[in-house]
Amino acid sequence: MTATEHAQARDDFRKFTDQHIAPYADAFHREERTPDTVIKALADSGLLGLSVPEAYGGGGRDAVTLGLLAAELGRACSSVRSLLTVHTMVAYAITRWGSRAQKETWLPRLANGTCVGALALSEPEVGSDASSVSTSAVPDGTEWLLRGHKRWITYGHVADLFLVIGRTAEGPTAFLVERDTPGLDTELITGLVGIRASMTADVRLDRCRLAAGNLLGRPGFGVSHVAGAALDLGRYTVAWGCLGIIDACLQASVDYATGRMQFGIPIKDHQLVRRMISRMYTDRQAAELLCREAGRLRDERDPAALAATSTAKYFAATAAVRCASDAVQIHGANGCGPGYPVSRFHGDAKVMEIIEGSTQIHEVGLAEYAFQEFAAGRRQPPRTEASRE
Numbered sequence: 001m002t003a004t005e006h007a008q009a010r011d012d013f014r015k016f017t018d019q020h021i022a023p024y025a026d027a028f029h030r031e032e033r034t035p036d037t038v039i040k041a042l043a044d045s046g047l048l049g050l051s052v053p054e055a056y057g058g059g060g061r062d063a064v065t066l067g068l069l070a071a072e073l074g075r076a077c078s079s080v081r082s083l084l085t086v087h088t089m090v091a092y093a094i095t096r097w098g099s100r101a102q103k104e105t106w107l108p109r110l111a112n113g114t115c116v117g118a119l120a121l122s123e124p125e126v127g128s129d130a131s132s133v134s135t136s137a138v139p140d141g142t143e144w145l146l147r148g149h150k151r152w153i154t155y156g157h158v159a160d161l162f163l164v165i166g167r168t169a170e171g172p173t174a175f176l177v178e179r180d181t182p183g184l185d186t187e188l189i190t191g192l193v194g195i196r197a198s199m200t201a202d203v204r205l206d207r208c209r210l211a212a213g214n215l216l217g218r219p220g221f222g223v224s225h226v227a228g229a230a231l232d233l234g235r236y237t238v239a240w241g242c243l244g245i246i247d248a249c250l251q252a253s254v255d256y257a258t259g260r261m262q263f264g265i266p267i268k269d270h271q272l273v274r275r276m277i278s279r280m281y282t283d284r285q286a287a288e289l290l291c292r293e294a295g296r297l298r299d300e301r302d303p304a305a306l307a308a309t310s311t312a313k314y315f316a317a318t319a320a321v322r323c324a325s326d327a328v329q330i331h332g333a334n335g336c337g338p339g340y341p342v343s344r345f346h347g348d349a350k351v352m353e354i355i356e357g358s359t360q361i362h363e364v365g366l367a368e369y370a371f372q373e374f375a376a377g378r379r380q381p382p383r384t385e386a387s388r389e
Helices: 003-020 022-031 036-044 063-076 078-097 100-112 222-259 271-299 305-336 342-352 359-377
Strands: 117-120 136-140 143-153 161-168 171-178 184-188 201-210
Touching (some): 063 078, 305 359
């Protein structure tokens, strides 16, 4: 898509979020739920299936357009952006690793939003070390029996289809598990510090019996291939969602600093307030450039997209925390209460430093990229537009 088309898409996404989500986001946060009407509006507008291939009823849109949608949803409500993230991760995993029957069965439903997807990877004792999942998947004739406990499953309380990672004799393996599978039960987790409307859940699997056709990919490929690809896409949309949080913090801070009077002048005229807003503005510009570069590389199927996505997620998440903290500071005592959205932004931003790879996990990986790229002076000059032609 062209720059003009991307700009139009962003405008369309903003109009949608301003109508259906942003005015109600604080209420979603207080009530700790995303109303069915919001999920239906996303589905009816085709946004849940934005990146699903057109052949299966989706929009078939490029990575940058998906990112722009994640940013606008993140600006309005990080919880709703989380729905886009986990739903798209499941659809992408099926698109890339699913059988023909799995694609024909699930992708049209994921595209039109009649089925909501969720990734069930994390466990009470397993987070970033995804290869250590303890949920067991045991063959029983031509079927599989799953038993285990998944935790922190975003939208797990309402999802219709779970992408579950369980351990087989060959290693971690991916399975598609429908909500109505006997033995599957979910319990809502409340009181989260952020993304409180994401209906995060405990998911328990008690001898869930699955047909052979529920296996996604091959045994042993659950983390290295299926979950790995899904998580990379998740990091990408989270990075853009963090840009949305920064946008929201910046807008709220500019509005408040312009109208709030102290010592006879608007606080925007105090130098230290200006310093916070200038830092916020710079973080916002840098985050978008990193996100756009990651999107461009993804669209070009460039192997460098992996490092670019991690860089964008790391920077955008840490920047979102800085910006949210400064936004609360600019609002003073008002920023600590329920009357202004910056307290919600602060909690949401902190969660972004933890999900889809914690800040520290990304620091470990990015350092390795740096050692590889700069080892023995092998650093190559950056690619220019001319060199890409």
